[in-house]
Amino acid sequence: MFECFEAYITPKVDLTKEQLRYMCSLATVRKVRRRQLLVKEGEVCRHKIFISKGLLRTYRLKDDGNEYIMRFSPENSWNVDHESYNNQTPTKYNVDALEDSELLLWSKEDFDELIAAIPAIRAFSDRIKESSYDASQERVLMNISYTAEEKYEDFITSFPDIFRRVPLHMVASYLGVSRETLTRVRQARFKQQKDN
Amino acid sequence: MFECFEAYITPKVDLTKEQLRYMCSLATVRKVRRRQLLVKEGEVCRHKIFISKGLLRTYRLKDDGNEYIMRFSPENSWNVDHESYNNQTPTKYNVDALEDSELLLWSKEDFDELIAAIPAIRAFSDRIKESSYDASQERVLMNISYTAEEKYEDFITSFPDIFRRVPLHMVASYLGVSRETLTRVRQARFKQQKDN
Numbered sequence: 001m002f003e004c005f006e007a008y009i010t011p012k013v014d015l016t017k018e019q020l021r022y023m024c025s026l027a028t029v030r031k032v033r034r035r036q037l038l039v040k041e042g043e044v045c046r047h048k049i050f051i052s053k054g055l056l057r058t059y060r061l062k063d064d065g066n067e068y069i070m071r072f073s074p075e076n077s078w079n080v081d082h083e084s085y086n087n088q089t090p091t092k093y094n095v096d097a098l099e100d101s102e103l104l105l106w107s108k109e110d111f112d113e114l115i116a117a118i119p120a121i122r123a124f125s126d127r128i129k130e131s132s133y134d135a136s137q138e139r140v141l142m143n144i145s146y147t148a149e150e151k152y153e154d155f156i157t158s159f160p161d162i163f164r165r166v167p168l169h170m171v172a173s174y175l176g177v178s179r180e181t182l183t184r185v186r187q188a189r190f191k192q193q194k195d196n
Numbered sequence: 197m198f199e200c201f202e203a204y205i206t207p208k209v210d211l212t213k214e215q216l217r218y219m220c221s222l223a224t225v226r227k228v229r230r231r232q233l234l235v236k237e238g239e240v241c242r243h244k245i246f247i248s249k250g251l252l253r254t255y256r257l258k259d260d261g262n263e264y265i266m267r268f269s270p271e272n273s274w275n276v277d278h279e280s281y282n283n284q285t286p287t288k289y290n291v292d293a294l295e296d297s298e299l300l301l302w303s304k305e306d307f308d309e310l311i312a313a314i315p316a317i318r319a320f321s322d323r324i325k326e327s328s329y330d331a332s333q334e335r336v337l338m339n340i341s342y343t344a345e346e347k348y349e350d351f352i353t354s355f356p357d358i359f360r361r362v363p364l365h366m367v368a369s370y371l372g373v374s375r376e377t378l379t380r381v382r383q384a385r386f387k388q389q390k391d392n
Contacts, residue, residue, distance in 0.1 A: 143339035144372030176340030
């Protein structure tokens, strides 16, 4: 489990062996089964989660009973609700596993200790936050300016691996497009590819 | 001009008079007329901009000729394209003035100097970034999960002042809803209010 994390972090952050050992010593290992709920709406997001293996989904359950997917978190990525984590307030989101997954969890207290002790980890954490923010802005732009066809194409190009691993209705939910529209878009694309 | 900024920053950041004077000494004052372009797509976003008076708009011009509005920046708020500013890469966005505006500009070099010298300004800048990120996530959720009616209601409630100051087609562009749909939503709302 820690080998995955070491292979991920080593090229990204300049850490001594001792610092890496310290970082790993603060993490809790957790295995979750497919469909298992990890964080529930109304709870406080108390951990930064690194996904060593598997796939998590962050979604909002609306009053109309529909699920709206905010994020897919595959292996070698992080999952955290920044707003809930930073302010230690209840989250609006649920997090569950779409595949059997292996995770490393750092509590806020431990992670705060870590970034206070090791500036390189703070800088790395800041970089992750910056790029999450940029990606979020990019997604807003996509949401307001792309057609359903463009959203679909963009998703396939940006996340080909996730596209293969999740059902189409979840892609539709992530894109904010109805399942019917996305099915139509996909069929038109198949037809076009066959015709060419 | 600096009085507006002082009134804004004083309750938010604990600065000595000297620090405040230093901060203001690094700012450039700029006045722009309504419709004047301030940042052009392809340029690098070189400044953090504080709006003392007026209203700016950040938008993307798509190949189809349509404008998609990412942000309205009224008085007492900041305007910056983080991705372009942080990486000093070309921005995808245009920024123009929707009203005659008065601005304070800090170059990246000067602002970097400022946050290195005064930790309270760094902490404040980090807080602004955190809440911009949270707002961006909130907007993604709205984009993918709200109906046109809910988007319209949310905008009126969240930004009543901006709603009064910009034409409806710009609200539609910000929300990612067609002008026709938003006109229909507004008419239905008027009718409902009259009937009640």
